[in-house]
Amino acid sequence: MAPEFERIAELRRRSHRPGGSVRLGIGDDAAILRPEPGLETVVTTDLLVEGVHFDLAWSTPELLGRKALAVSLSDVAAMGAVPRAAFMSLAVPRHLDDAFVEAFFAGVLQLADRFGITLAGGDLSSSPGPLVVDSVVVGEVEPGRALCRSGACPGDLIFVSGTLGSAAAGLRQLRSGMTLDTATTGMDLDAIRSHVAPAPRVELGRALLLTSIASAAIDVSDGFSSDLAHICTESGIGAVVDAALLPTHFTLDDALHGGEQYELIFSASPAFVPRIDLVAHQLKIDITRVGRFEGPAGEMWLERDGRRERLEPRGWEHFK
Amino acid sequence: MAPEFERIAELRRRSHRPGGSVRLGIGDDAAILRPEPGLETVVTTDLLVEGVHFDLAWSTPELLGRKALAVSLSDVAAMGAVPRAAFMSLAVPRHLDDAFVEAFFAGVLQLADRFGITLAGGDLSSSPGPLVVDSVVVGEVEPGRALCRSGACPGDLIFVSGTLGSAAAGLRQLRSGMTLDTATTGMDLDAIRSHVAPAPRVELGRALLLTSIASAAIDVSDGFSSDLAHICTESGIGAVVDAALLPTHFTLDDALHGGEQYELIFSASPAFVPRIDLVAHQLKIDITRVGRFEGPAGEMWLERDGRRERLEPRGWEHFK
Numbered sequence: 001m002a003p004e005f006e007r008i009a010e011l012r013r014r015s016h017r018p019g020g021s022v023r024l025g026i027g028d029d030a031a032i033l034r035p036e037p038g039l040e041t042v043v044t045t046d047l048l049v050e051g052v053h054f055d056l057a058w059s060t061p062e063l064l065g066r067k068a069l070a071v072s073l074s075d076v077a078a079m080g081a082v083p084r085a086a087f088m089s090l091a092v093p094r095h096l097d098d099a100f101v102e103a104f105f106a107g108v109l110q111l112a113d114r115f116g117i118t119l120a121g122g123d124l125s126s127s128p129g130p131l132v133v134d135s136v137v138v139g140e141v142e143p144g145r146a147l148c149r150s151g152a153c154p155g156d157l158i159f160v161s162g163t164l165g166s167a168a169a170g171l172r173q174l175r176s177g178m179t180l181d182t183a184t185t186g187m188d189l190d191a192i193r194s195h196v197a198p199a200p201r202v203e204l205g206r207a208l209l210l211t212s213i214a215s216a217a218i219d220v221s222d223g224f225s226s227d228l229a230h231i232c233t234e235s236g237i238g239a240v241v242d243a244a245l246l247p248t249h250f251t252l253d254d255a256l257h258g259g260e261q262y263e264l265i266f267s268a269s270p271a272f273v274p275r276i277d278l279v280a281h282q283l284k285i286d287i288t289r290v291g292r293f294e295g296p297a298g299e300m301w302l303e304r305d306g307r308r309e310r311l312e313p314r315g316w317e318h319f320k
Numbered sequence: 321m322a323p324e325f326e327r328i329a330e331l332r333r334r335s336h337r338p339g340g341s342v343r344l345g346i347g348d349d350a351a352i353l354r355p356e357p358g359l360e361t362v363v364t365t366d367l368l369v370e371g372v373h374f375d376l377a378w379s380t381p382e383l384l385g386r387k388a389l390a391v392s393l394s395d396v397a398a399m400g401a402v403p404r405a406a407f408m409s410l411a412v413p414r415h416l417d418d419a420f421v422e423a424f425f426a427g428v429l430q431l432a433d434r435f436g437i438t439l440a441g442g443d444l445s446s447s448p449g450p451l452v453v454d455s456v457v458v459g460e461v462e463p464g465r466a467l468c469r470s471g472a473c474p475g476d477l478i479f480v481s482g483t484l485g486s487a488a489a490g491l492r493q494l495r496s497g498m499t500l501d502t503a504t505t506g507m508d509l510d511a512i513r514s515h516v517a518p519a520p521r522v523e524l525g526r527a528l529l530l531t532s533i534a535s536a537a538i539d540v541s542d543g544f545s546s547d548l549a550h551i552c553t554e555s556g557i558g559a560v561v562d563a564a565l566l567p568t569h570f571t572l573d574d575a576l577h578g579g580e581q582y583e584l585i586f587s588a589s590p591a592f593v594p595r596i597d598l599v600a601h602q603l604k605i606d607i608t609r610v611g612r613f614e615g616p617a618g619e620m621w622l623e624r625d626g627r628r629e630r631l632e633p634r635g636w637e638h639f640k
Contacts, residue, residue, distance in 0.1 A: 032466055
């Protein structure tokens with residue numbers, strides 16, 4: 001392994017982005033960001049642990065770096081904020097070489113470029129165990145306007161972007177030993193790609209805030225049922241979901257409870273349906289109404305074949 | 321283990337700090353901070369990996385949590401910035417129970433209270449290997465005034481706060497099996513305490529900035545020789561250190577190369593010596609002049625018993 005400092009010097013050259021909101025990036029005791037006057041700062045952190053969140057055999061180092069950044073960008077998207085800077089910390093097992101770390105950061109920098117953000121810092125350590133990644137993204141948002149989990153009102157409709165369940169189906173295929181290279185059907189390929197290369201909905205989150213459409217939003221990281229439950233709990237409201245409306249090519253279980261989908265769930269008044277259609281059209285993103293908010297706090301129901309059953313949050317919980 | 325969400329809810333209650341610069345803390349997709357108008361934002365991240373940076377037998381979970389926050393506060397101190405919010409991510413091995421995680425965060429919150437900052441977020445995961453902690457601190461600093469590594473000028477003197485080498489001596493004792501409970505001499509106790517409970521020099525960093533004393537600063541995380549070398553490299557200058565002046569009760573090797581001391585090294589014009597004496601007196605911190613900046617970039621010399629020898633950066637490098 002090259003010494004830590006040479007590695008940092010190399011990253012520093014590659015992540016340099018003159019101007020922008022990062023005044024001082026990699027290479028001092030701390031990075032210095034220049035906030036836009038009048039804006040609030042958002043900060044999110046996501047741990048990815050080998051053997052818990054990923055297996056090195058599932059993907060490439062580039063895609064893993066890309067995903068580590070994507071999951072944090074997804075949190076920023078769910079706030080309706082603009083991402084500005086990323087900080088990526090890695091505890092690296094000794095069996096992984098320089099080429100792995102370089103490829104990982106190539107993936108990070110590629111996605112950072114795509115969203116115009118700077119890799120402004122992080123930390124590197126060896127690890128006597130698994131690869132552990134902590135991804136931090138700092139962003140900015142108009143004061144008081146961030147899309148929180150707490151803003152859903154009775155009568156608001158529930159919307160979800162894209163499709164559900166593909167990342168869960170992809171995870172199942174990856175666990176069975178299938179990879180992007182060995183997948184043969186288009187559906188398996190889509191599913192695996194959805195798991196290893198999720199696309200954060202940054203533009204959508206931004207549009208939902210700027211058009212004042214969404215009253216609350218969250219990204220589907222734990223699973224639709226669990227993430228909807230977060231909105232219900234924080235907003236002090238219940239929800240009714242129509243199973244037939246859930247946008248998925250996979251099983252109802254995958255759609256309801258599959259994690260790491262990184263689509264956005266948001267609440268909006270029925271009056272905003274035309275505006276939502278316009279945003280969906282402009283961004284070329286499917287946005288589907290899947291239910292409505294109503295009833296007692298935290299009580300979720302699933303309507304299915306004319307019957308109504310309780311919808312339990314059965315998404316991913318790391319500590320279970 | 322309690323589910324992640326209950327754990328977060330509990331932390332959320334305990335870390336709540338009304339008013340202040342954190343508008344939304346633990347419990348949404350991201351935290352929201354309200355920057356002070358006109359200030360810049362500083363961000364620093366530090367990984368602590370069990371088996372690399374610490375051993376669970378060396379200390380208590382409270383002290384470990386305290387130290388994780390302290391090392392990031394030390395980076396903020398070295399910039400002369402005011403810390404505002406902390407984000408703490410943990411990958412926790414299954415053999416560690418709820419009580420461990422609670423005690424860890426009790427230590428974090430205790431030090432956070434001491435500096436008036438909010439624990440505003442983080443992430444929790446299980447770990448199939450070691451305990452891994454990523455500590456992130458966000459702070460604020462007057463625009464263009466942060467104490468960078470790049471500001472040292474020819475003729476500036478080299479100052480260091482407190483004493484050097486105790487954390488390295490403490491680490492040696494910890495590795496030999498000694499602990500805070502079994503140490504018998506005052507010197508061993510001081511050394512071990514210095515390693516497991518470092519005190520970040522936040523007030524000193526702030527004073528160095530506000531009084532315009534320091535032209536450059538860094539904290540002693542890797543070791544005096546390596547951290548001084550960072551200032552030399554970034555400032556394009558050399559340094560001459562007088563061995564007899566180094567403030568230490570331990571060996572010259574510990575003083576020069578021992579890491580994790582978390583004192584500040586800074587550069588200042590000789591004209592500021594009276595001002596420095598005043599700051600030292602007011603903050604009740606020893607500040608010692610140990611050399612001067614001069615000569616070609618990166619060239620460091622140690623004066624010792626009337627002879628001059630090359631001073632090599634031999635502090636800690638995680639990847640070696």
